[in-house]
Structure formats: structure tokens, C-alpha cells
Amino acid sequence: xxxxxxxxxxxxxQTKIYDGKLISKLLRYLKPYKFYIALSFSLLLLLTGVELxxxxxxxxxxxxxxxxxxxxxxxxxREEYENFLEKYQDVKLRAYSHMxxxxxxxxxxxxxxxxxxELQDLEERGRFIQGNxxxxxxxxxxxxxxxxxxxxxxAKEFFILSDEEIAVSQANIEKLERDEISILxxxxxxxxxxxxxxxxxxxxxxxxxxxxxxxITNYAAQRAMYDLREDSFSHLxxxxxxxxxxxxxxxxxxxxxxxxxALDELLxxxxxxxxxxxxxxxxxxxxxxxxxxxxxxxxxxxxxxxIILVNYFKKRTRILFRDVRKRIAMLNAALAEDISxxxxxxxxxxxxxxxxxxxxxxxxxxxxxxxxxxxxxxFRPLISISRxxxxxxxxxxxxxxxxxxxxxxxxxxAFINYMERFFQPVxxxxxxxxxxxxxxxxxxxxxxxxxxxxxxxREDLTTGVKLDxxxxxxxxxxxxxxxDDLTLVSNAGAANGxxxxxxxxxxxxxxxxxxxxSFKVAPGEKIALVGHTGSGxxxxxxxxxxxxxxxxxxxxxxxxSVREYSIEDLRRNIGIVQQDVFLFSGTxxxxxxxxxxNLSDEDVVRxxxxxxxxRFVSKLPHGYNEPVMERGATFSVGQRQLxxxxxxxxxxxxxxxxxxxxxxxxxxTELLIQ
Numbered sequence: 120x121x122x123x124x125x126x127x128x129x130x131x132x133q134t135k136i137y138d139g140k141l142i143s144k145l146l147r148y149l150k151p152y153k154f155y156i157a158l159s160f161s162l163l164l165l166l167t168g169v170e171l172x173x174x175x176x177x178x179x180x181x182x183x184x185x186x187x188x189x190x191x192x193x194x195x196x197r198e199e200y201e202n203f204l205e206k207y208q209d210v211k212l213r214a215y216s217h218m219x220x221x222x223x224x225x226x227x228x229x230x231x232x233x234x235x236x237e238l239q240d241l242e243e244r245g246r247f248i249q250g251n252x253x254x255x256x257x258x259x260x261x262x263x264x265x266x267x268x269x270x271x272x273x274a275k276e277f278f279i280l281s282d283e284e285i286a287v288s289q290a291n292i293e294k295l296e297r298d299e300i301s302i303l304x305x306x307x308x309x310x311x312x313x314x315x316x317x318x319x320x321x322x323x324x325x326x327x328x329x330x331x332x333x334x335i336t337n338y339a340a341q342r343a344m345y346d347l348r349e350d351s352f353s354h355l356x357x358x359x360x361x362x363x364x365x366x367x368x369x370x371x372x373x374x375x376x377x378x379x380x381a382l383d384e385l386l387x388x389x390x391x392x393x394x395x396x397x398x399x400x401x402x403x404x405x406x407x408x409x410x411x412x413x414x415x416x417x418x419x420x421x422x423x424x425x426i427i428l429v430n431y432f433k434k435r436t437r438i439l440f441r442d443v444r445k446r447i448a449m450l451n452a453a454l455a456e457d458i459s460x461x462x463x464x465x466x467x468x469x470x471x472x473x474x475x476x477x478x479x480x481x482x483x484x485x486x487x488x489x490x491x492x493x494x495x496x497x498f499r500p501l502i503s504i505s506r507x508x509x510x511x512x513x514x515x516x517x518x519x520x521x522x523x524x525x526x527x528x529x530x531x532x533a534f535i536n537y538m539e540r541f542f543q544p545v546x547x548x549x550x551x552x553x554x555x556x557x558x559x560x561x562x563x564x565x566x567x568x569x570x571x572x573x574x575x576x577r578e579d580l581t582t583g584v585k586l587d588x589x590x591x592x593x594x595x596x597x598x599x600x601x602x603d604d605l606t607l608v609s610n611a612g613a614a615n616g617x618x619x620x621x622x623x624x625x626x627x628x629x630x631x632x633x634x635x636x637s638f639k640v641a642p643g644e645k646i647a648l649v650g651h652t653g654s655g656x657x658x659x660x661x662x663x664x665x666x667x668x669x670x671x672x673x674x675x676x677x678x679x680s681v682r683e684y685s686i687e688d689l690r691r692n693i694g695i696v697q698q699d700v701f702l703f704s705g706t707x708x709x710x711x712x713x714x715x716x717n718l719s720d721e722d723v724v725r726x727x728x729x730x731x732x733x734r735f736v737s738k739l740p741h742g743y744n745e746p747v748m749e750r751g752a753t754f755s756v757g758q759r760q761l762x763x764x765x766x767x768x769x770x771x772x773x774x775x776x777x778x779x780x781x782x783x784x785x786x787x788t789e790l791l792i793q
Contacts, residue, residue, distance in 0.1 A: 141562040145382060148343040155339040162332035163391070167398045169325045171406055173318065174536035180314045181529030182226060184307035188527030189252040190230065191278065191286055192241060194221040207233065215280035222280050224252065228411060230525045249524055251289040255303050257282055264299045332391075340386035344379055351375045351565060357573035360666050361599065369455045374568050378561035385558030393551050396544030403541050407534065414526070414534055417516045421509045425502070429548060432498045439491040440556050446484035453480050499546065506542035510535055574665075574686065581685040586692040588773040589677050590640040590663060596671035597633040597658055632658050635672070642773075660776050664693045676774075694772030698779040700759040702751030707736055708743040710751075711765045718769055730764040757785065 149156055182188045194200035200221035204214055210232045213224040230238070241247035255261050257279060265277045265287065277287040292300055301308075352375055363371075407415035457464060457473055464470055513534050520526030633655045640646055648656045661667050662674060665681055674681045681689060702710050711726065712718050718726075723743060727733040735758055739745040751759045760781070767775065781789045 138559055138563070141559060141566060144566050145386070145562055148347050149339060149386070151346075152339040152342055155335050159332050159336045159339065159391070160394075162328045162335070163395055163398065166325060166328050166332060167395065167402055169321050169328070170399060170540060171402045173321060174533040174540075175406075176314055176318050176321075177536065178527075178529035178533040180311055181532060182228075182527045183529075184311050184314075186528050187251045187253050187289060188227045188529065189224050189254070189286075190227065190250070190524070191248045191252055192223040192225075193246050193248070193278070194223070195219060197221060215284070217279050217281050220278075222278060222286070224254070224280070224286065227521075227524050227527045228530050231413070248288075252286045253289060253292060253304070253307070254280070254284050254286055256306055257285045261285060261303055264295070264303060268295055268299070336391050337387045340383055343386060344383045347382070347565070348375055348379055351379065351568065354569055354571075354573055357576060358571065359574040359668070360661070362571065364599070367452075369451065371568075374565055378565050381554075381557040381561035382565065384554050389551055389554035389558060392547065393555075396547065396551075400541065400544055403537050407537055410533065411526070411530060414513065414517055414520070414530070418509055418513050418534060418538060420512060421505050425505050425545060428498070428501055428505070429545065432494065432548070433552065435494055436491065436498075436552060437556070439487065439494060440553065442487045443484070443491055444557075444560065446480070446487045449480050450484050453477055502542065502546050502548075506538065506546075509538050509542070513538060576686040577682075578685055578687070580683065581687050584684070584688050584692075586677050586688075586773040588640075588642040588692070589675075590774065591675040592636050592638050592659070592662075592672070593675065594672035595633055595636045595662065595669050595674060596631050597655075597662060597667065597669045598629045598631045599667065600629040631670075633662075633669075637672075657778055660695060660778055663774065663776065664690050664695065691770070692773040693776065694767035694770060694774065695776045695778060696760065696763045696767050698760075700751070700756070700763040702747050702754070702759055702762065704749055705747055706741075706744045707732075707739075707747060707762060710747055710762055711743075711769055713766060713769070715769055722769075723765075726765045726768050730761055730768065732758075732761045732765050735761075 192203070194203065197216075200214075200216075200223075203223060204212065210225065210229050212229075215222040215224070225233075238247050242249070262285070265285070268291070269276070276291065277285055279285050287303070292303060295303070355371060355375070404415075407418065453476070457477065464473055513531065517526055517531040517534060521528060521531060636655075636659065638646075648659060650656055658667070662669050663676075663681075665686060676684070676689070708720075708723055711723055711732075720743075724733065727736060727743070736743055736745070747753070751762075754762070
């Protein structure tokens with residue numbers, strides 16, 4: 120097979136990256152497991168929530184207890200104090216009143232909401248005190264430490280905000296003795312322990328949620344794909360032989376294995392990962408905007424470049440992915456054909472030529488793969504650089520805000536953490552995109568197979584009838600190249616059983632293999648069909664068991680049309696021994712019995728002796744349990760035909776057909792069988 124012919128065997132891809140109709144068909148297989156899907160989605164929400172909370176814990180720990188970010192405004196006039204609170208009632212403030220003094224505490228992150236002129240006026244009057252203030256407990260031990268410190272250094276100052284809390288600046292605390300600092304900040308240490316424990320518990324919870332989410336999702340996906348494989352195999356088993364004539368075995372095997380595996384990856388990894396990434400991106404965007412919309416907008420200035428990069432990657436990799444899939448299909452087709460025909464290749468010394476041909480196909484696949492690797496090698500570093508640039512922008516802008524005391528260090532750390540998490544889904548885009556493309560092309564092929572009409576087995580007509588074996592052909596016509604409108608030309612308007620065809624259609628009619636065939640075989644009668652190669656002998660045999668549909672005339676068995684029997688009843692009464700015998704992997708006994716549970720070991724031996732199978736089976740090491748390799752390769756053609764004789768007789772058919780079944784058996788054995 121040359122390279123141009125291999126193009127015909129390459130699987131075609133759909134034009135859409137995402138096809139909602141295919142996804143809806145796929146999701147129907149998940150419908151029976153909707154409880155597991157709902158549970159998985161709930162765990163996904165919890166996972167997303169944990170991811171969003173972790174940076175907030177870091178921010179709270181840093182801003183409130185490690186490097187505090189609090190400013191203090193003092194008022195000695197209650198009216199001025201209340202007016203200030205009323206004016207900024209929408210700002211998150213902590214208000215205190217103690218003795219004749221009033222205090223307002225707010226973080227640097229909220230300074231942007233105040234009137235800068237008013238803050239400047241308060242600062243000039245000594246009311247607005249900038250600095251990082253700790254809030255400590257108002258107890259005797261803490262007050263004693265602070266009072267002793269004031270005696271040692273009159274510049275030190277602290278503010279009693281209420282009966283519960285005292286505000287003291289970080290600059291003043293740093294001038295205390297180490298043991299004094301340890302006592303004053305004992306509450307912060309305890310809270311930091313709690314934060315650390317909560318952080319650890321959330322990480323453990325994330326691990327547990329992720330485990331069960333992955334397990335439940337994969338369980339539902341595996342069950343759905345199990346059902347899809349069952350349906351696909353069952354559908355294939357009921358397809359007419361004409362379907363298998365037009366579709367290579369390797370392609371059909373790929374439908375039930377590789378293509379469904381691609382759908383499995385989409386359900387168990389692709390869709391879930393994409394959904395989680397989408398939820399995480401939306402969540403991070405909302406949280407960043409809520410925390411500090413100015414810093415968030417500055418952080419997102421890199422996004423237009425990222426969007427352009429992703430769009431270019433999506434278009435470019437689509438073309439490359441299609442080329443790689445086509446080349447690997449060509450590679451697989453070449454490999455399958457050469458392995459199947461290895462005897463001919465060796466016999467005619469064609470291995471050098473075949474190696475050269477395979478090398479060219481392999482090289483084309485290699486070149487296509489390298490092109491795909493190059494685009495990935497460009498995309499991933501650029502995404503990584505974009506992430507670093509975004510972090511640099513946050514540090515540049517946020518650092519300036521910290522210097523101006525309008526942003527806290529914890530907020531800056533939270534934004535850096537969120538930006539790291541923001542780019543993780545974007546970096547995973549390449550893997551998700553490949554999974555989605557493979558799944559869409561796989562879904563297209565699998566559901567296209569399921570959409571093809573199987574043979575009508577007429578199961579409602581099944582009665583288990585035992586036929587006598589009378590066969591009658593009445594003016595039967597057969598062609599393997601069936602036109603859609605050919606069945607409209609029936610013998611309904613024919614005279615004396617001979618169909619009539621309009622002159623305009625005669626030139627368009629396909630070539631018929633059987634033309635106006637009529638004969639009758641009585642029960643118990645033996646007949647022989649003799650003719651040259653291609654004259655239609657095997658075609659007549661195929662029609663008796665409805666292996667192919669005939670277009671005109673009719674076939675009667677025991678006086679009834681074959682179309683009035685179910686396929687199961689019809690074929691149960693017909694036994695055919697073909698010239699080309701197929702043996703299944705297993706044992707000799709399995710190939711004779713073929714799941715016939717009514718046969719005992721004694722029956723198998725009796726049948727084997729009857730057709731002289733026992734003559735060679737008894738000499739095998741394991742007898743009737745001798746393993747049979749693929750297609751019975753370890754047995755001669757004649758031995759395979761004898762096993763086929765025993766297999767047919769095991770079902771005691773009413774109609775016994777031999778399709779040159781003794782062509783590979785020696786004369787002595789043939790005489791014994793006859």
C-alpha cells in the first residue's frame with residue numbers, strides 16, 4: 120500500500136473544536152450516574168473554595184499579627200468623631216470610645232476610600248497617626264510593661280482604646296526587651312498557631328476532597344464508558360456483513376477502544392479540569408476585584424497579551440493536531456498491514472522495500488510531532504513569562520502603594536498568590552485542548568457508528584421453532600452494491616414473478632451477482648451447486664441465512680418467507696461449514712461447544728469422533744483443552760475444518776451447508792466424513 124492509499128485510511132476529524140450535540144449525546148451516558156456527578160460537582164465547589172480561602176488566611180495572618188497594617192485617628196470631640204463615622208459608614212472601620220477620647224482604627228487597604236485632604240488636615244492637627252499598630256489585650260501585665268517602657272523612654276506612647284484593647288505602634292514595640300515583646304504579643308502568637316492549624320486542616324481537607332472528587336468522577340466516567348463500550352460492541356455484532364465489507368477491522372477496533380478511551384479521558388479529566396479551572400479563574404477574578412479593584416485592574420493588564428497568545432495557539436495547534444492524528448493513523452495502518460502480510464513479505468523478499476516505506480511514513484509522523492512540540496515549546500514559556508510579568512507588575516505597583524501606606528503587605532502577598540494560581544489553568548490549556556480535540560473526534564466516530572442502522576433481527580418473531588429444512592428460491596436477484604432506491608423496484612408490479620424495470624433506470628442499475636434465481640430443495644434432499652469462480656455459489660449460501668439482503672424475489676423456508684422468521688430462529692436451524700474457517704482463542708472444546716450449555720464432555724467427544732477430530736486431538740498434550748491461538752494458527756487448515764464440522768453438528772441444524780468445506784482435507788478423511 121503506497122502513501123496515497125494510506126491517506127484513505129486516516130481518520131477524518133470534525134471541523135469544530137467543541138460540538139454541543141456530541142457532548143449532549145455523551146452526557147446521556149452519564150445520566151444514570153447523575154448522583155455521582157452532583158456529588159463530584161459539590162466537592163469541586165469545596166475545592167475551589169479552599170483554593171480561594173488559603174491566600175486570605177495568609178493575608179489575615181500577615182496584616183493583623185505579623186506585620187500589622189493599622190492606622191489610628193484620635194478625636195477628643197465626640198461630635199467630630201460621630202460626624203467622621205457617619206461620613207465613612209461604608210468603610211470598614213473599628214471605632215472605640217474610652218474616657219473622653221475617641222478612636223478610629225482602619226487598615227492601609229482602606230485608606231483609598233478616605234478624602235485625602237481631610238486625612239492631611241487630621242495629620243497636621245496630630246489626629247491622624249500613621250504607622251503599624253498592634254492591638255493587644257488591656258490587662259494589668261501589658262499595661263505594666265508599657266508604663267515601665269514609658270518611664271525608660273518618654274517618647275514611647277500607647278493608646279487605651281477600650282477596657283479590652285490597647286493600641287501600640289510597631290516602632291515602639293520594637294524598642295522593648297525581647298521577653299516584654301513576647302508577653303505583649305502572646306495573643307498574636309496564639310492566633311497565629313490557630314491560623315497555622317486552620318491552614319493545615321484546609322490542606323488536609325483539600326487532599327480529601329480532591330481524592331474523593333477524582334475517585335467519584337472517574338467511577339462515573341468508567342461506568343458511562345462501560346455502558347458505551349457495551350452498546351458499541353452490541354451494535355457492531357448486529358451490523359450486516361455488508362458493513363464489515365466496507366470497514367477495516369482495525370478501524371472498528373479503534374472505535375471501541377481508542378476512541379472511547381479518548382472520551383473516558385474527557386469525562387474523567389478534561390471536562391472536570393476545565394470546569395475547575397473555569398470556576399477558579401472566575402473566583403480569583405472576583406476575589407481580587409473585591410479585595411482591591413485598583414490593584415486587580417493593574418494586575419490584569421497582561422491579560423490581553425495572554426488572550427492573543429491563547430487564540431493563536433488554539434488555531435495553530437488545531438492544524439498540527441489534525442496532521443499528527445492523520446500521520447499516526449497512516450503509521451498504524453502500515454504496521455497492521457505489514458504484520459498481517461509478513462509471510463508474503465518474507466516469501467518475496469520485500470522486507471527491505473517495506474522497511475523503506477515504513478521509514479517514510481514514520482518520518483512524516485516524526486516531522487508532524489516535532490512541529491507540534493515546537494508550538495508547545497513556545498507557548499508554555501511565554502505563559503510562564505506572562506505570569507512572571509504579572510507578578511512583577513503587582514510588586515511594582517503594590518510596593519509603591521505599601522510605601523505610601525495605602526496597601527498592606529498581606530494584601531500584596533495575597534495578590535501574588537492569587538496571580539500564581541490564576542495562571543495555572545492557562546498553563547494547562549495545551550493538555551486540556553488536546554484531550555478535548557481527541558474526545559470530539561472520537562465522539563464523532565463512535566456516535567457515527569452507533570447512528571448506522573443495524574440489521575433487523577426481528578426479535579419479536581422469535582419462537583424457538585425447529586424447521587424441517589425445505590428451501591425455495593423464487594426469482595431472487597442480488598447485488599452487493601445496493602442503491603438507496605433499489606428496494607423500491609420490487610416484484611409487486613411484475614408479471615409471472617419477473618420484475619419489470621423502467622428503461623430510464625436500466626442504465627443506472629448496479630451489476631447483479633444473482634439474476635432471477637429459482638430452485639427448490641426438499642427436506643433431507645442433497646444438492647450441489649456447481650459453477651465457475653464468482654458465479655454466485657457462496658452468495659446463494661449467504662442469502663439462506665440472511666447474511667446479505669436480496670433486492671428482488673423471495674426465499675421461502677418450510678413454506679414461509681425468511682422475512683417472517685426472526686434472524687435468531689433462522690440461523691439456529693442452519694449450519695454452515697466454510698472453506699475459510701475461523702477459530703476463536705480458547706480451547707478446542709470451547710470452539711466446538713460455542714457456549715452450548717446443553718453439551719457434556721461425552722457429547723463433545725462423540726461428535727469429535729463422528730467427524731474424525733478425535734484422530735488428532737487425542738494426540739495433543741491437553742486433549743480437548745489444548746489452547747487455540749489467534750485464528751487457530753497452530754492447526755493446519757484441514758484440522759480447522761474438521762473442528763468446524765464438529766461445531767456445526769453440535770447444534771444439530773435442520774439445514775446443513777458445506778461451502779467447499781472439504782477442500783483442505785485429505786481424500787481419506789473426506790471419505791470418512793461423507
